[in-house]
Amino acid sequence: QQQVKQSPQSLIVQKGGISIINCAYENTAFDYFPWYQQFPGKGPALLIAIRPDVSEKKEGRFTISFNKSAKQFSLHIMDSQPGDSATYFCAASYLEDDYKLSFGAGTTVTVRA
Amino acid sequence: DTAVSQTPKYLVTQMGNDKSIKCEQNLGHDTMYWYKQDSKKFLKIMFSYNNKELIINETVPNRFSPKSPDKAHLNLHINSLELGDSAVYFCASSQGSGRVYEQFFGPGTRLTVL
Numbered sequence: 001q002q003q004v005k006q007s008p009q010s011l012i013v014q015k016g017g018i019s020i021i022n023c024a025y026e027n028t029a030f031d032y033f034p035w036y037q038q039f040p041g042k043g044p045a046l047l048i049a050i051r052p053d054v055s056e057k058k059e060g061r062f063t064i065s066f067n068k069s070a071k072q073f074s075l076h077i078m079d080s081q082p083g084d085s086a087t088y089f090c091a092a093s094y095l096e097d098d099y100k101l102s103f104g105a106g107t108t109v110t111v112r113a
Numbered sequence: 114d115t116a117v118s119q120t121p122k123y124l125v126t127q128m129g130n131d132k133s134i135k136c137e138q139n140l141g142h143d144t145m146y147w148y149k150q151d152s153k154k155f156l157k158i159m160f161s162y163n164n165k166e167l168i169i170n171e172t173v174p175n176r177f178s179p180k181s182p183d184k185a186h187l188n189l190h191i192n193s194l195e196l197g198d199s200a201v202y203f204c205a206s207s208q209g210s211g212r213v214y215e216q217f218f219g220p221g222t223r224l225t226v227l
Binding site for chain 2: 044
């Protein structure tokens with residue numbers, strides 16, 4: 001069964017807008033939460049990651065917000081650009097599982113110029 | 114270029130055939146993975162090797178057999194191909210296992226079983 005639930009399945013945003021993707025998990029053992037970005041015809045690439053000891057991490061226009069009590073985390077893409085159009089995957093992993101990545105179902109983001 | 118590479122990029126074959134996908138990384142990593150991405154883009158790990166030793170073996174039909182001749186290579190052999198095997202297969206590598214390490218993915222091999 002899917003250990004990480006991701007929504008929405010797809011979203012369309014205007015250039016300059018904010019894209020928000022949400023993920024939820026049940027396994028409280030998870031202690032590493034990366035986001036991967038995948039362009040069509042390419043492999044996924046790590047975008048940004050967070051550990052549960054912080055509530056927010058920002059890298060450029062990309063921010064992860066983490067709510068440990070709610071077991072939810074989200075990716076915000078600020079000032080969305082057409083080049084951000086891609087599929088985004090959240091994932092989670094933990095030490096006792098050898099940090100095996102459990103991926104969400106993915107969100108296809110389309111940024112309209 | 115330093116990277117994870119896979120061959121072939123596309124593979125079209127008939128049901129019942131046996132095929133192999135090759136993966137090589139020149140990043141100096143000692144852990145390699147195979148993932149399957151289905152038609153709905155869902156990514157799921159299949160296998161992981163650390164220093165040529167199998168460490169993750171998910172519930173995958175035994176028609177799938179990974180082989181790691183050395184730390185830089187991880188191949189995937191599939192026997193008696195079925196329609197449901199059609200997917201994109203990604204190889205990935207990381208610096209190690211048992212800790213948090215970024216995984217670097219290859220470009221994928223799109224397998225189509227007719």
